[in-house]
Amino acid sequence: MRKTTIEEWLADLASDKPAPGGGAAAGMNAAVGAALVSMVCNLTIGKPKFAEHEQVMREALAEAERLRAEAVQLAEDDAEAFSGVVAAYKLPKGTDEEKAARTAAIQAGLVDAAEVPLAVAKVSAEIIRLSGRILDGSNPNVLSDVAVAASSAKSALESAALNVDINLVSIKDAAQRERLASALNEALQAKVQAEAIMQAVAKRIRA
């Protein structure tokens, strides 16, 4: 994905190919959010006027770069996330043992398939928190970009959550279901902060 042109990637997304799809789109939206956090940091760092925020901005930049790389990687991983489930469905189901082995393989595949969108949700939540951390120290000329970063990461978070849910409903192991749902729920808490960041920025623009 990373070496594809924007035009080609969008055409692949639009096509009837199984991947990229909504999972990769969520990863891309998270990457856009992280990139905008980096941009705001880069346009704030080194300016004497914002010297008091220099340390926060430098740390945020390092974290945003890491999160962008992770988001792109997860967008690429998404294509393979479901391949284990697809392979498991193709296993033989002639005998009772084969049926049991197939069901177990499908179930294990579903848990694995839920991990990628869950990771996208976690990365997106981190990007939202990072947007919140730079909000007060940002160069005011790019304040709106902090809000766009939070908005893009929020879209990634809620999109990834849907993709986790799709797998969750088919997982029969209650303990696994509980673990995934609880981790997702924790990530989803960041939605409220994303809304708050957008409102704070809108208020300052109109002030």
Next chain:
Amino acid sequence: MRKTTIEEWLADLASDKPAPGGGAAAGMNAAVGAALVSMVCNLTIGKPKFAEHEQVMREALAEAERLRAEAVQLAEDDAEAFSGVVAAYKLPKGTDEEKAARTAAIQAGLVDAAEVPLAVAKVSAEIIRLSGRILDGSNPNVLSDVAVAASSAKSALESAALNVDINLVSIKDAAQRERLASALNEALQAKVQAEAIMQAVAKRIRA
């Protein structure tokens, strides 16, 4: 932008270059939304099971393709949107006449600069409405992608709205301000529909 690789474009977005920035990011998020609508249509069209929705899906596909091209074009236009304002600020301000001409040029530039994000907001609203139109007829295997499309377009819409607002606050002509604000407000109505689409899809996934 369209011939840039994903990796390079994200790096440009993250850098301290003046463009691409939040405006281009909003255009990209809109393009991702439109591409996902196309994907859902492409995975529904031609399947006998969904024959009754064939006509709606074919029309939606054509519209989604048009909206994706428009969104990419607007993301590219965004870099130039503010150049008129920047040029106007550099005009001479020695005499009273020069001052008046400069102020008039800045004001005209601000109105022009608001048009690009306003167009992104309108395109995003159209993508949300299109997601709503395909919701019931979509191949259920890609139902979540309809919600991801709406979510991505909603992020584009609210991001573009902030970029319109930034220009609006500096525009002195009340009639122009009124016209832009009212057009933006109309586009923003689609946010409610985007939320409703996401909730409807989440409900069906868990059903």
